[in-house]
Amino acid sequence: MEIRPSRRISDLPGYPFAQIDQMVSDLQAAGHHPIDFGVGDPTEPTPEIIRRAVQKGVDTRAQSGYPSYVGSPEYRQAIADFMDRRFSVKLNVATEICATIGSKEAVFQFPNCLIDPGDIVLCPSPGYPPYNRGTLFAGGVPYYYPVTQENDFLPDLEAIPEDVLQRARIIWVNYPNSPTGKVAPDEFWPRLLKFAQKYNLVVASDEAYSEVYFSAEPPRSALEFGRDGVIVFQSLSKRSYMTGHRVGWACGDERVISLFKKLKTNVDSGTATFIQDGAIVALKDEEHVAKMRQLYQRKREILVDALLEIGCELADCTGTLYLWPKAPKGTTGLEFAQKLLDPSIAVVCTPGVALGEKLADGSNPGEYHVRFALVPDLEQVIQASKRMKAAFGVI
Numbered sequence: 001m002e003i004r005p006s007r008r009i010s011d012l013p014g015y016p017f018a019q020i021d022q023m024v025s026d027l028q029a030a031g032h033h034p035i036d037f038g039v040g041d042p043t044e045p046t047p048e049i050i051r052r053a054v055q056k057g058v059d060t061r062a063q064s065g066y067p068s069y070v071g072s073p074e075y076r077q078a079i080a081d082f083m084d085r086r087f088s089v090k091l092n093v094a095t096e097i098c099a100t101i102g103s104k105e106a107v108f109q110f111p112n113c114l115i116d117p118g119d120i121v122l123c124p125s126p127g128y129p130p131y132n133r134g135t136l137f138a139g140g141v142p143y144y145y146p147v148t149q150e151n152d153f154l155p156d157l158e159a160i161p162e163d164v165l166q167r168a169r170i171i172w173v174n175y176p177n178s179p180t181g182k183v184a185p186d187e188f189w190p191r192l193l194k195f196a197q198k199y200n201l202v203v204a205s206d207e208a209y210s211e212v213y214f215s216a217e218p219p220r221s222a223l224e225f226g227r228d229g230v231i232v233f234q235s236l237s238k239r240s241y242m243t244g245h246r247v248g249w250a251c252g253d254e255r256v257i258s259l260f261k262k263l264k265t266n267v268d269s270g271t272a273t274f275i276q277d278g279a280i281v282a283l284k285d286e287e288h289v290a291k292m293r294q295l296y297q298r299k300r301e302i303l304v305d306a307l308l309e310i311g312c313e314l315a316d317c318t319g320t321l322y323l324w325p326k327a328p329k330g331t332t333g334l335e336f337a338q339k340l341l342d343p344s345i346a347v348v349c350t351p352g353v354a355l356g357e358k359l360a361d362g363s364n365p366g367e368y369h370v371r372f373a374l375v376p377d378l379e380q381v382i383q384a385s386k387r388m389k390a391a392f393g394v395i
């Protein structure tokens, strides 16, 4: 029998991180020991208090059946308490919060709530792939705005053409930003929200990295500046080393949340309740979060020094677990990433082109960059820095 893939699937390029996994396995198969800064999957264990809560939940909920579609009342209350404590945002537990199975699925599915065929979704380039993949699967059309150093890594809203704005329904923003590390300044948010009101755009704010920052002041949430037409996607993956648990939430304007709940009721059966039990404990504890920031900070300092020494350019960005250097002069990001894969260096990073989408003029804002995810342990970061410096003759 002939298996004919759908056009949507066959038109998709491979998920960029799957290709990186392959490059790492190839090096390993050849007997090398690559140090992998490719995928943003923290390698630290989930804190013990969270694991204990999950284990306990498995037993106390031995006959729990399917989880709630929208999240247990206790989990939604813990989210409301966190949003109030952290951002002074007061949410209605019944109407303004919905649990998610991590934010990837939520981000991917969300356009289905608002997009009819041909509607436009404004997506950052470079940016997290599910913004555009989800748009395409919903029958929408992504329009990419550049997130570049020239624009201070913020959308140049006025540069988006009027005819695009007339057809646009959603703008995705992501601060602290992956991959650039940019934390949006306070003045950005009211400007964005005013612009969105003018064009009747729903602001979809992906705040998965709100707790990963290295500045004195913590990053703000879009919801601190307004709720009308705003939905925030949050995740415990990076804050609490819970990538494997798959748990997050969406919150904001109750009209948008109610569409999202309706969608999710039809798509999945909710986040396992014992995982939500762990998430409640995670949200109440800030100690492990402070430790997480300290550890990333040490790794950052070491890697930033090494990258600058070998001739990379780095903007002063203070969020996320990523570094987004420009490759040494005269080299593209891809060439630089390939050089680092030489078995004598065996350092894996993501070429920026894999995270950037082409703009209307055909350029890719990621072309001269690479992304380093600060996930290898401290020893490995030191080792990788030494290998790179030796290869570039600066030791």
Ligand SMILES: Cc1ncc(COP(=O)(O)O)c(C=O)c1O
Binding pocket: 040, 101, 102, 103, 104, 105, 128, 174, 178, 206, 208, 234, 235, 236, 237, 243, 247, 248
């Ligand atoms: C910008 C951004 N948003 C969301 C996520 C998804 O996180 P999760 O699905 O684990 O909650 C990631 C993961 O790397 C990310 O980089």
